Amino acid sequence: MRKIKETLRLHSLGLKQQHIATSCAIAQSTVCEYLRAAEAAGLSWAQIAELEERELSARLFPERFAAVRGGQYPPPDFAAIHRELQTHKHLTLQLVWEEYRQACPNGYRYSRFCELYQRWRSHQDVVLRQQHRAGEKVFIDWAGDTVPVYDRPSGEPWPASIFVAVLGASSYTFAQARRTQTLPDWIGAHLDAFEFFGGVPEIAVPDNPKTGVRKACRYEPDLNRTYQEMAAHYGIAVVPARPAKPRDKAKVEAAVLVVERWILAALRRRKFFGLAELDQAMAELLERLNDRPFRKREGTRRTLFETLERPALRPLPAERFQYGEWRTARVNIDYHIEFDRHCYSVPYQLTGQQVELRASAATVEIFHRGVRVASHVRSRVPYQATTAAEHRPRSHQKHLEWTPSRLIQWAASVGTATAAVVERILTSKPHPEMGFRSCLGILRLAKQYSTERVEAAAARALLLNACSYQSLKSMLERGLDRLPVEPAPLSRPAVEHDNLRGADYFDTPTLQ
DSSP, X not given: OOOHHHHHHHXXXXXXXXXXXXXHTSOHHHHHHXXXXXXXXXXXXXXXXXXXXXXXXXXXXXXXXXHHHTTSSXXXXXXXXXXXXXXXXXXXXXXXXXXXXXXXXXXXXXXXXXXXXXXXXXXXXXXXXXXXXXXTEEEEEEOSXXXXXXXXXXXXXXXXXXXEEEETTTOXXXXXXXXXXXXXXXXXXXXXXXXXXXXXXXXXXXXXXXXXXXXXXSSSOEEOHHHHHHHHHHTOEEXXXXXXXXXXXXXHHHHHHHHIIIIITXXXXXXXXXXXXXXXXXXXXXXXXXXXXXXXXXXXXXXXXXXXXXXXXXXXXXXXXXXXXEEEEEOOTTSEEEETTEEEEOXXXXXXXXXXXXXXXXXXXXXXXXXXXXEEEOOOOTTOEEOOGGGSOHHXXXXXXXXXXXXXXXXXXTOHHHHHHHHHHHHHSSSGGGGHHHHHHHHHHHHHSOHHHHHHHHHHHHHTTOOSHHHHHHHHHHTGGGSOOOOOOOOOOOOOXXXXXXXXXXXXXXXX
């Protein structure tokens, strides 16, 4: 901003140019330039005192004023310049000015260019003062700084994230350390904050973290399913701040700064070996922070909370929210879906279709088009499967019923001889499962032929020691089961003859 009139006023009081330059915060050469211009124009201080700054500038520097009025100094497009500076992080105002001077050699010099830009920006960057109603909003964010927590066995540190929540009307603040910024810690920190406040406000205003907001949007942000479910359980609305608009949650931005200065900075020399130890130290400092008097108003955060905010909060629900993680999955051809390296069954009719699952600490629920189709106890055993029998097709259920005892029991429903044949087949194999198909084939013959014929064929097979599926099938096809069983021929006695040599002959050593 030009200070011509003030420079000339101080000169009229007899001050030296060096003192005038220091008082007006301008260069001494500029003071000299203003004094020479006033002397050339023949103006005394009495005349100058009655002139406005703009009129005085036109009288002292007519050629410059005429150049501006005549359009020789074209005004830069500061809106476009501001967009470029916001888009390109390495772009500087000096480079923009140099490009402007190349296009307009008679344009503004650098200092005037910067002054006009800052003046334009000051009119654009106005802030709406927000008035927060008691019990209306809680502002939520992660602190930028972390706290190192050391592992006892190894001594290696890992960074603990700091969750901060602040109520809008009283600035009553909650801070807690969390191991990560993942969804379970994000939801768990919300629940602890509500219990710390002893109630629930109407609206939660978070930033746009991936854990809470699946897709950030200025107009219709897409919330995470679990986050939305938690909000519905507590009857709270979630209204994320606009992307890249931190002033939408200025309360928590200021609260984060306060927590970093009055809590994290106070703990900078301490060494923590667990989240519980860190949370206890933070809780003590948090009490002091909420009891700290305001500088520009009466009271503290706690007194405002107790008198203004607490009565306006809605009560907590009877039960604490049970965390459940939502996922989408496609059913495999074995009518199972995988979650956390464990497989869970669904009705086989859903094979190849997309389903949703909600996994809590105790259960895994599976939904198809909003309808729950399966529920299982959650298992932590990796690479195994939890399967409900009713989810299998009937053919698979029957296949799993193939056990040696079950097959013998089925065969006994045909007859005792059939059961004996089945048992002999199973015991003759190195592993019983190798005889399952033969036994099932014999049982299927009972559907093609009558049970009496199969039982007769089985009795014949036992006598002939021909216990196999092919033997029984051949007997039934040829009708041998209807024929009486011929007794086995009697063995003939050994023939006695002088020319027959017995075993003793071969035991006699031969003469060489």
